[in-house]
Amino acid sequence: MSTGISIIKLFGSILLLLNIFFISPDNTALAKKSAAAHPYIVVIDPGHGGEDTGAVAHVGKKSVYEKELSLGIAVRLGKVLSDPRYSAPLGRPIKVIFTREKDKAVSLEERSRIAHDSKADLFVSVHLNSNSSRQAGGVETYFLNNTDEKSSDKLAEIENKTSKRHNKKASEDLILKSVEVDAAVEASRSAANFIHKSLLEEFGREQLHFKSRGVKQALLYVLLDAEVPAVLCEPLFISNPDELQFLQSGENRQKIAEGFAIGILRFLATR
Numbered sequence: 190m191s192t193g194i195s196i197i198k199l200f201g202s203i204l205l206l207l208n209i210f211f212i213s214p215d216n217t218a219l220a221k222k223s224a225a226a227h228p229y230i231v232v233i234d235p236g237h238g239g240e241d242t243g244a245v246a247h248v249g250k251k252s253v254y255e256k257e258l259s260l261g262i263a264v265r266l267g268k269v270l271s272d273p274r275y276s277a278p279l280g281r282p283i284k285v286i287f288t289r290e291k292d293k294a295v296s297l298e299e300r301s302r303i304a305h306d307s308k309a310d311l312f313v314s315v316h317l318n319s320n321s322s323r324q325a326g327g328v329e330t331y332f333l334n335n336t337d338e339k340s341s342d343k344l345a346e347i348e349n350k351t352s353k354r355h356n357k358k359a360s361e362d363l364i365l366k367s368v369e370v371d372a373a374v375e376a377s378r379s380a381a382n383f384i385h386k387s388l389l390e391e392f393g394r395e396q397l398h399f400k401s402r403g404v405k406q407a408l409l410y411v412l413l414d415a416e417v418p419a420v421l422c423e424p425l426f427i428s429n430p431d432e433l434q435f436l437q438s439g440e441n442r443q444k445i446a447e448g449f450a451i452g453i454l455r456f457l458a459t460r
């Protein structure tokens with residue numbers, strides 16, 4: 190009996206020692222260390238790519254594709270966010286992951302998988318708007334809400350076309366009912382508001398008066414599998430001649446990228 194108690198006591202002491210000297214302090218120290226070094230992860234998703242050109246505009250005999258302009262903005266955005274001087278106020282670096290960095294086809298399922306697997310703090314899809322009316326213009330931002338069927342609208346129809354064409358079954362399978370996605374809706378709304386506002390501020394600073402078309406919710410296949418805050422922004426219209434002219438300048442695409450970046454930084458500061 191007394192031997193049994195001694196063994197139990199000894200075992201208890203060993204556990205206590207392990208707890209004090211190894212498990213607790215080390216884990217706490219490691220947790221603090223990894224939190225300090227742990228970067229924010231932002232997935233940047235340039236719309237379309239490869240044979241999927243997105244919207245097309247014509248300037249004289251030249252065709253201008255949405256896939257090229259969206260990539261031009263996205264690559265610049267990645268450079269800004271990756272700059273340690275830029276993320277310094279956050280106290281943590283930003284790691285940027287692209288769904289594509291060149292002109293290649295990436296299925297919407299693959300884009301969603303990248304967002305999911307990277308456990309991103311934010312997924313930002315960069316597109317450009319288009320309308321049959323050349324007068325239509327301005328900034329339009331969407332955030333993921335797959336919890337409400339009614340939130341599906343014309344953008345969802347247009348931007349989701351590729352996925353449906355390539356792999357209808359996979360798209361149907363992507364409908365998630367996860368708690369994580371539900372929880373991401375509010376964060377997505379917040380991120381969309383920050384990005385939308387900072388883009389308009391950036392244009393305002395340059396005395397450019399592009400219209401705000403608002404922040405809207407959408408059931409987007411491109412964002413459906415993202416259990417992370419997800420935003421799709423269409424900074425301007427490729428079909429509007431004035432806006433297209435603006436978009437064709439690299440310097441202006443840099444301004445748009447900086448507008449995105451400021452909004453993203455403001456959002457990350459709240460996380």
Ligand SMILES: [Zn+2]
Pocket residue numbers: 236237243244255316317348
């Ligand atoms: Zn698009």
